[in-house]
Amino acid sequence: MTVSRTVSVELGDRSYEIAIGRDNLAEAGPAIVQATGARRVALVTVPEVGRRYAGRLSRSLRSAGVTVRRVDVPDGDKTKNLRQLGKLYEEFLDAGLDRSSAVVALGGGMVGDLAGFAAATYLRGIPFVQVPTTVLAMVDASVGGKVAVNLKQGKNLVGAFHQPRLVWVDTATLQSLPLRERRAGAAEIVKAAAIWDESFFTQLERDLGGVLDLEPEALDPALERACEIKAQVVSRDEREAGLRMLLNFGHTLAHAVETLSGYRRVLHGEAVAMGMVFAARRSVDLGLAPASAAERVEALLAAAGLPTELPEWPRGAYLKALRVDKKKQDARIRFVVLRGLGKADTVPLTPAEILPKGARRGR
Ligand SMILES: NC(=O)c1ccc[n+]([C@@H]2O[C@H](COP(=O)([O-])OP(=O)(O)OC[C@H]3O[C@@H](n4cnc5c(N)ncnc54)[C@H](O)[C@@H]3O)[C@@H](O)[C@H]2O)c1
Ligand SMILES: [Zn+2]
Numbered sequence: 001m002t003v004s005r006t007v008s009v010e011l012g013d014r015s016y017e018i019a020i021g022r023d024n025l026a027e028a029g030p031a032i033v034q035a036t037g038a039r040r041v042a043l044v045t046v047p048e049v050g051r052r053y054a055g056r057l058s059r060s061l062r063s064a065g066v067t068v069r070r071v072d073v074p075d076g077d078k079t080k081n082l083r084q085l086g087k088l089y090e091e092f093l094d095a096g097l098d099r100s101s102a103v104v105a106l107g108g109g110m111v112g113d114l115a116g117f118a119a120a121t122y123l124r125g126i127p128f129v130q131v132p133t134t135v136l137a138m139v140d141a142s143v144g145g146k147v148a149v150n151l152k153q154g155k156n157l158v159g160a161f162h163q164p165r166l167v168w169v170d171t172a173t174l175q176s177l178p179l180r181e182r183r184a185g186a187a188e189i190v191k192a193a194a195i196w197d198e199s200f201f202t203q204l205e206r207d208l209g210g211v212l213d214l215e216p217e218a219l220d221p222a223l224e225r226a227c228e229i230k231a232q233v234v235s236r237d238e239r240e241a242g243l244r245m246l247l248n249f250g251h252t253l254a255h256a257v258e259t260l261s262g263y264r265r266v267l268h269g270e271a272v273a274m275g276m277v278f279a280a281r282r283s284v285d286l287g288l289a290p291a292s293a294a295e296r297v298e299a300l301l302a303a304a305g306l307p308t309e310l311p312e313w314p315r316g317a318y319l320k321a322l323r324v325d326k327k328k329q330d331a332r333i334r335f336v337v338l339r340g341l342g343k344a345d346t347v348p349l350t351p352a353e354i355l356p357k358g359a360r361r362g363r
Contacts, residue, residue: 005224009143009231011163011238018143018167018227020220025053028131028168029060035166036127038102040067042092044115045106046075049133053173054106057131061104069095073114080114080149082158088118102127102165108134108181109141113156116147120162130164133173135185136269139192139226142167144234144244154324155258161239171223174214182212183305184269187250189222190304191276192229194297195246198342200225201296208304246344249336250276252354253310256321260313273306282354283337286347293341315355322351 007018019031032038041061045054050072058068071091073084092103103126105115112130119128130142148159174182186208193201203222204211210218230247237243253275257266280294298308310318322333332348339345 004220007224007227007231009163010235014163016163016165016167018169018231020138020169020171020223020227022216022220023170023172024168025056025131025170025173026060028057028170029062029064029066031166031168032061032102032104032129033064033066036102036129038100038127039065040095040097040101041069041104042088042095042097042101042115043068043070043104043106044088044111044118045070045072046079046108046111047072048075049107049111049173052176053133053170057104057106069097071095073111075110077110077150077155080110082149082151084114085118085121085149088115089122092118092122097122097126099123099126102129104129104131105142106131106133107137108132109137112137112142113146113148113159116145116162116164117149117159120147120160125162127165128162130167132167132169134177135174135182135223136188137185138169138171138223139185140188140230140247142169143227143230145238155255163238167227169223171214171216171219174219179212179305180267182214184267184272186211186304187269187273187276187301187306189226190297190300191247191249191272192226194276194280194338194341195249195336195344196229196233196342197225198340200229201300201341205296205300208300212304242346245334245346246336248334249338249344250274250279252322252333252335253278253318256318257310259321259324260317261311266307270307273301273304273308274310277301277308278310279336280338282335282359283339285359286337288345288347289338289340293338296341297338315357318355319351322354 005020103119132142145163148156151157207218254271257271280297283289334346
């Protein structure tokens with residue numbers, strides 16, 4: 001048994017499974033056929049990931065009777081754009097993909113978002129499968145059906161909700177993922193625990209080192225639990241009417257940091273780590289959470305080697321970045337706070353209230 005765990009995402013007739021296993025790429029073919037019915041597949045990946053893992057996945061698909069066209073897109077989030085999207089459509093047409101075909105995304109969240117949006121829109125939508133190869137994509141980006149591309153004005157400004165038919169996780173692919181990327185992905189695992197499940201948080205206080213070292217006893221249950229939490233939130237609020245906003249814990253300031261740093265020097269998960277510590281401290285200052293909640297969030301992220309302090313940029317720069325955050329509603333932002341560990345809520349705050357004069361940005 002190489003699929004050791006499955007998590008269900010319950011969405012009526014669009015429900016699907018997240019299959020988590022080790023060294024299971026060679027078995028993905030039949031599962032993908034079963035989930036999509038496809039006999040023709042575009043396998044979208046980036047060269048770095050494709051070189052290592054596309055062969056096994058394609059062979060498995062071919063022995064399940066599927067015609068496979070591999071399509072490589074250049075690495076990096078700047079590739080998640082309209083031009084690459086146009087190229088994908090042309091490749092899909094050239095490969096003869098029709099409405100009964102499928103798109104398989106093999107890679108991190110960048111590939112998943114781009115290929116997923118292509119699948120959502122090509123011929124008004126064709127089946128789609130995620131084979132995530134980063135921690136972040138396994139626990140976050142590949143689950144929940146949000147797909148998008150960036151515009152030069154901002155990230156994820158053009159997108160859709162298009163649920164995958166299957167998420168196929170091979171934890172062995174993480175062995176080639178750099179430690180810095182593993183840490184960044186771990187920030188989203190910590191997020192899931194912080195907003196939803198105190199006992200999971202306590203488990204991470206013991207196990208997160210093992211997760212980063214890819215020890216199966218620590219990694220597999222942590223991936224499973226983080227996926228379960230995302231799956232539960234998404235099942236109850238697929239289109240982000242309320243509950244799903246809790247997944248934005250730490251993300252208001254994270255987006256500001258990403259904007260101000262030009263996305264390059266800081267990884268998304270690193271920005272989220274800083275944003276979570278900030279939001280947890282704000283929750284304490286607002287009288288919503290005990291000081292210990294913020295201390296534990298900070299300690300866990302620091303132990304994982306993640307940054308916990310926002311860069312010391314001028315308050316005015318942060319405020320400007322917060323005002324253009326696309327999640328703003330009128331002048332107020334639904335800022336995600338903790339009401340203790342494992343319990344989150346949103347509070348409508350203006351940027352100036354989120355970051356009052358004198359609020360600690362760094363040490
Ligand atoms: N749709 C969602 O709900 C959602 C949620 C969170 C993030 N995202 C999106 O996900 C993207 C970030 O995802 P990411 O952190 O996975 O980044 P990524 O896809 O850019 O991958 C990070 C780097 O790791 C490399 N890589 C991937 N797998 C590897 C492996 N197994 N071995 C070696 N190298 C590997 C990639 O080539 C890349 O250089 C962003 O575009 C973000 O907007 C989407
Ligand atoms: Zn995130």
